[in-house]
Amino acid sequence: MGRHREFDVEKALDAALCVFWRKGYEGASYADLTEAAGVERPALYSAFGNKEALFRQALARYDERYLGYIPEALQLPTAWEVAAHILYNAADLNTRYPDRTGCFGINGALAGSDEAEPVRQALIDFRAAAQAQLRERFERAKAEGDLPETAKSDALAAFVMAVTHGMAVQAKAGFSRAMLEAVAEQALSTWPTGSSTSSGTS
Amino acid sequence: MGRHREFDVEKALDAALCVFWRKGYEGASYADLTEAAGVERPALYSAFGNKEALFRQALARYDERYLGYIPEALQLPTAWEVAAHILYNAADLNTRYPDRTGCFGINGALAGSDEAEPVRQALIDFRAAAQAQLRERFERAKAEGDLPETAKSDALAAFVMAVTHGMAVQAKAGFSRAMLEAVAEQALSTWPTGSSTSSGTS
DNA sequence: CCTTTTTCATAATGGCCATTACTAAACCAC
DNA sequence: GTGGTTTAGTAATGGCCATTATGAAAAAGG
Numbered sequence: 001m002g003r004h005r006e007f008d009v010e011k012a013l014d015a016a017l018c019v020f021w022r023k024g025y026e027g028a029s030y031a032d033l034t035e036a037a038g039v040e041r042p043a044l045y046s047a048f049g050n051k052e053a054l055f056r057q058a059l060a061r062y063d064e065r066y067l068g069y070i071p072e073a074l075q076l077p078t079a080w081e082v083a084a085h086i087l088y089n090a091a092d093l094n095t096r097y098p099d100r101t102g103c104f105g106i107n108g109a110l111a112g113s114d115e116a117e118p119v120r121q122a123l124i125d126f127r128a129a130a131q132a133q134l135r136e137r138f139e140r141a142k143a144e145g146d147l148p149e150t151a152k153s154d155a156l157a158a159f160v161m162a163v164t165h166g167m168a169v170q171a172k173a174g175f176s177r178a179m180l181e182a183v184a185e186q187a188l189s190t191w192p193t194g195s196s197t198s199s200g201t202s
Numbered sequence: 203m204g205r206h207r208e209f210d211v212e213k214a215l216d217a218a219l220c221v222f223w224r225k226g227y228e229g230a231s232y233a234d235l236t237e238a239a240g241v242e243r244p245a246l247y248s249a250f251g252n253k254e255a256l257f258r259q260a261l262a263r264y265d266e267r268y269l270g271y272i273p274e275a276l277q278l279p280t281a282w283e284v285a286a287h288i289l290y291n292a293a294d295l296n297t298r299y300p301d302r303t304g305c306f307g308i309n310g311a312l313a314g315s316d317e318a319e320p321v322r323q324a325l326i327d328f329r330a331a332a333q334a335q336l337r338e339r340f341e342r343a344k345a346e347g348d349l350p351e352t353a354k355s356d357a358l359a360a361f362v363m364a365v366t367h368g369m370a371v372q373a374k375a376g377f378s379r380a381m382l383e384a385v386a387e388q389a390l391s392t393w394p395t396g397s398s399t400s401s402g403t404s
Numbered sequence: 405c406c407t408t409t410t411t412c413a414t415a416a417t418g419g420c421c422a423t424t425a426c427t428a429a430a431c432c433a434c
Numbered sequence: 435g436t437g438g439t440t441t442a443g444t445a446a447t448g449g450c451c452a453t454t455a456t457g458a459a460a461a462a463g464g
Binding site for chain 1: 224225226228229230231304308309310312313314315316318326329330354356357358360361363364365366367368369370371372374375376377381384385387388389391392393
C-alpha cells in the first residue's frame with residue numbers, strides 16, 4: 001500500500017549520470033541534479049540515498065550502458081584487435097555527446113577535497129578492474145602466440161589504459177573525434193606482434 | 203613607508219601550489235591554503251588577489267619550477283629524444299612527490315562546477331601551448347629528415363601529450379614510477395623514424 | 405615623538421552546500 | 435469510505451565556502 005512513485009527512477013539516474021559526467025562528483029550540486037532529473041531533492045534521497053550512493057549507482061549504470069565495448073573487445077581474437085577496439089570506441093564515446101565530453105570515470109573525481117576520497121578511490125578501483133581484465137587478456141594472447149613471449153602484459157595494459165585516459169582529458173578539452181582517432185592510430189602503430197601481424201581499424 | 207610584510211610571498215605561493223596540485227582548484231579551500239602557507243586569509247588576498255588569481259600564479263610558478271624539462275626536450279637533436287625526454291621526465295615528476303602525485307595541470311581542473319570554467323579553460327590553453335610547441339618541433343624534424351615526410355606532426359604531438367596525461371591520471375591513482383616508465387617505453391617503442399633510428403632512454 | 409601608511413589577525417558576512425523536518429496529497433487494504 | 439502508509443514539495447537547518455570589514459600593531463618620515 002501507500003502512494004506510488006511518480007517519476008521514473010531509471011530516468012532520474014540517467015539524468016544524474018549525465019550531470020556527474022559533465023561536472024564530476026564534487027562539481028555537481030543537488031541544484032544541478034534535481035533540475036536535470038526533474039525531481040525534487042527528497043525524492044532523490046529516498047530513491048538513491050545520499051550523494052555518494054547516487055554517484056556509485058550512476059557509475060554502475062555508466063558501466064552497463066556505455067562501456068559494453070570493453071567486454072566486447074576482450075572477446076576479439078587477437079590482442080591487437082582488443083586494443084584497437086578499446087581505443088577507437090573510447091575515442092568515439094569521449095566525443096559522442098557534446099554536452100558531456102570525456103569519460104565519466106575520469107571526470108568524476110581525479111583530485112578534490114578530502115571528503116571526496118571514497119569516491120575517488122571507487123573510480124580508481126573501477127579503472128584498476130578494467131586494466132586487470134586487459135592484462136589477463138594479454139597474458140592469454142602470449143600463451144596463444146599472439147603476443148611475443150617477451151611482451152610485458154601489465155605494461156601493455158597500462159599503456160592502453162593510459163592512452164584512453166589521455167584521450168579522455170583531451171576530449172574534455174574539446175579535441176575532435178578525428179584527433180582522438182589519430183592518437184589511437186599512433187598508439188596502435190607499434191604494437192608488438194607474435195607470429196602474425198594485423199592491420200585495419202575497429 | 204608602512205609596515206613590512208612578515209611572510210615570504212614566494213614560499214606562500216609554493217605552499218599554495220602544493221595544495222592546488224594535490225586537491226585541484228575547487229577541492230582546495232582557503233582553510234587548506236592558509237594552513238599550508240602559514241599565513242592568514244587576508245594576507246593571501248592582499249598578496250595574490252582572489253582564489254582564481256592565486257591559482258593562475260601557482261600555475262605560472264609550476265611551469266617555471268617543474269616543467270623546465272619541456273624547453274629542454276625541445277632542444278634535443280632528434281624527435282625521438284624530444285619525446286623520450288618528455289615522457290620519462292613526466293613519469294618522474296608525476297611520482298616524485300608522494301604528497302602530490304600526478305600533474306598540476308591535470309589535477310587542477312578537469313571537470314567541475316560552472317564557476318570554475320575560467321580556470322579549466324586556462325589549463326586547457328596551457329596544455330595546448332605545450333602541444334603546439336611540440337607539433338612545431340616535429341614539423342622541424344620532418345624538414346630535417348628526422349621524421350618521415352608521411353608523419354603527421356599534430357597527431358604525434360597529441361599522442362605524446364595523451365600519454366603524459368594518461369600517466370598523470372595513473373600517477374594520481376598511485377601507480378609506481380616504474381610502471382609509468384614502462385608505459386613511456388611502450389609509447390616510444392614504435393616511433394616513426396626517418397633515415398636514422400634511435401635507441402636508449404632519456 | 406607623532407603622523408601616516410602598510411600589514412596583521414580576528415571575526416563577521418552572505419551565499420551555497422548536502423541533508424532533512426514537516427505537511428499535504430495519493431494510494432491500498434479493509 | 436476510512437485508516438494506515440508511502441510519496442511529493444516546501445522550506446528549514448547547520449556547516450563550510452570565498453571574501454572582506456574592522457581595528458591593533460609595526461614601520462618610516464618629519
